[in-house]
Amino acid sequence: MLTTGVDMVAEALDRYGEAATAEWILTCTDDELVRVCAVADWLLSDGPSTATGRSMMIGEACALAAVYVREGSPRQLARSRRGPGIGRVVPPDGGRRPDHRLQASVPGDYGVGRDLRDFWGVPGA
DSSP states (O other), X not given: OOOOOHHHHHHHHHHTTOHHXXXXXXXXXXXXXXXXXXXXXXXXXXXXXXXXXXXXXXXXXXXXXXXXXXXXXXXXXXXXXXXXXXOOOOOTTOSOOOOHHHHHTSOTTTTOOHHHHHHTTOTTO
């Protein structure tokens, strides 16, 4: 399962115009962070692909996952393309990461609901 730091996700959220979720991710619970990582991992491996067949960028997947976990339903990001950051300082380790014991104890698609699968139009996933 994907693992990332909250500061890295917050920076991606800032760039996609999701300021409220960027602030939320910095204080989310361990369970919420594990769900964000699981949903982002699903988006990268089983979610939509580009016209050339590649998966979306990791930052976009993490941003979409954070919005989904925070709001409880899937949607597109406020910006379709990354904008400039706000100058957020990201520590070298990316910030707080998911609890590895909790992450290892949940299924790979933890937090991926039918609504997310349907929204992205991924049949059978």
